[in-house]
Amino acid sequence: MNKTVNGADEAIHDIQDGMTLMLGGFGMSGLPEKCIAALVKKGVKDLTCISNNAGVDDFGIGLMLKQRQVKKMISSYVGENAEFERQLLSGELEVELIPQGTLATRCMAAGYGMPAIFTPAGIGTEVAIGKEVRNFNGKDYLMEMAFEADFAIVKAWKGDTMGNLVYRATARNFNAVMAMAGKITIAEVEELVEPGEIDPDHVHTPGIYVHRIFQGLNYEKRIEQRTVRKR
Amino acid sequence: MLDKEGIAKRIAKEIKDGYYVNLGIGIPTLVANYIPANIDVVLQSENGLLGMGPFPFEGEEDADIINAGKQTITMLPGSAIFDSAMSFGMIRAKKVNLTILGAMEVSENGDIANWKIPGKMVKGMGGAMDLVASAENIIVAMQHVNKAGESKLLPQCTLPLTGVNCVKKIVTELAVLDVLPEGGFKLLERAPGVSVEEIIKATAGKLVIEGEVTEMVI
Numbered sequence: 001m002n003k004t005v006n007g008a009d010e011a012i013h014d015i016q017d018g019m020t021l022m023l024g025g026f027g028m029s030g031l032p033e034k035c036i037a038a039l040v041k042k043g044v045k046d047l048t049c050i051s052n053n054a055g056v057d058d059f060g061i062g063l064m065l066k067q068r069q070v071k072k073m074i075s076s077y078v079g080e081n082a083e084f085e086r087q088l089l090s091g092e093l094e095v096e097l098i099p100q101g102t103l104a105t106r107c108m109a110a111g112y113g114m115p116a117i118f119t120p121a122g123i124g125t126e127v128a129i130g131k132e133v134r135n136f137n138g139k140d141y142l143m144e145m146a147f148e149a150d151f152a153i154v155k156a157w158k159g160d161t162m163g164n165l166v167y168r169a170t171a172r173n174f175n176a177v178m179a180m181a182g183k184i185t186i187a188e189v190e191e192l193v194e195p196g197e198i199d200p201d202h203v204h205t206p207g208i209y210v211h212r213i214f215q216g217l218n219y220e221k222r223i224e225q226r227t228v229r230k231r
Numbered sequence: 232m233l234d235k236e237g238i239a240k241r242i243a244k245e246i247k248d249g250y251y252v253n254l255g256i257g258i259p260t261l262v263a264n265y266i267p268a269n270i271d272v273v274l275q276s277e278n279g280l281l282g283m284g285p286f287p288f289e290g291e292e293d294a295d296i297i298n299a300g301k302q303t304i305t306m307l308p309g310s311a312i313f314d315s316a317m318s319f320g321m322i323r324a325k326k327v328n329l330t331i332l333g334a335m336e337v338s339e340n341g342d343i344a345n346w347k348i349p350g351k352m353v354k355g356m357g358g359a360m361d362l363v364a365s366a367e368n369i370i371v372a373m374q375h376v377n378k379a380g381e382s383k384l385l386p387q388c389t390l391p392l393t394g395v396n397c398v399k400k401i402v403t404e405l406a407v408l409d410v411l412p413e414g415g416f417k418l419l420e421r422a423p424g425v426s427v428e429e430i431i432k433a434t435a436g437k438l439v440i441e442g443e444v445t446e447m448v449i
Contacts, residue, residue, distance in 0.1 A: 079354035101319025101361030124395035176314035
């Protein structure tokens, strides 16, 4: 059950124009930066990208936006990107903003084989427009559908050749839920090890969810807001 | 009148021993600096951390350890990491005892608007809609009036809503107010040097005043 591929180019080779991709990460943290670089190189376009954020101008999904590879973004917060703003205001880019918990749970539902979830987030707001509302125990909930993504692309700290993944600190974020949710899931890792080297009790994403895995080299792991205190 | 630090200081007094607390971006973030040392509080960051600590020392920043504002932070002993779905799971399941967030407008029935101004670039709601829809105890930290001098405490919100009937308490530079279940802002305390008349003038929504309004102690 060896899921290893040679690198990002091979991992994404069959991603086609018009597909829907999930991309893990929160801001710059836990971003699948090697696969994004390969997608930029491949030049595949008209993509729908499900990702909490849209990157900054020169890193992350921002690089794909710059090349006009993205037709639609589905995100919860997209604040930090001038090119994004330009494309949005000019109508070149379609954007669907959804609550962050709804975004995560729609991924989770896909990975758990559930068609929909009910959440109170967005009740009474424009997010609820056109959606089914159900009342349970006196409180209203919105029905939100599980995502369907052709590919989920995630970044983990460590993985084995069978696709078992371990994340590190808050870089887990959306990676762990998106890893479960793709028709095909690609994982890039900082360290690829042999089966048995990860304690089964420490696996965050079981390899059954992962179809392709490779070790990326020289991760940039950029910091978006460098905040420190004096010694 | 309170400055931002003063608002944060006053809100910190609402935090009780044993609370799990989610702090939003802006003034709410400052609240962490004023949590009394003698109480045990765990901060939740909705990108997947319980046990958020202060900013790291220079040179110890780690790209894998950030808060929901994407700032580099530290993890205190006893911290726990989880994915985004579980993070909002614990919020939805009301395990987080107190949510503190900023707002552009609050209405007298507790509606909140804090994510979108029509005609301006919209960045998104992030986790705010999930938080306000589920949290049982929501305190809003904000200025009483906007930059144009208009009240932000209104009969009804004019901006697109983030959530309905959810805000329980508001702390501004002028006052502490409860949102009454039957509607209306009940004036609890006034900021040092601020008169009740000034608060009346700055509040467009229904203001309920009962008896003497004490000056807040911060």
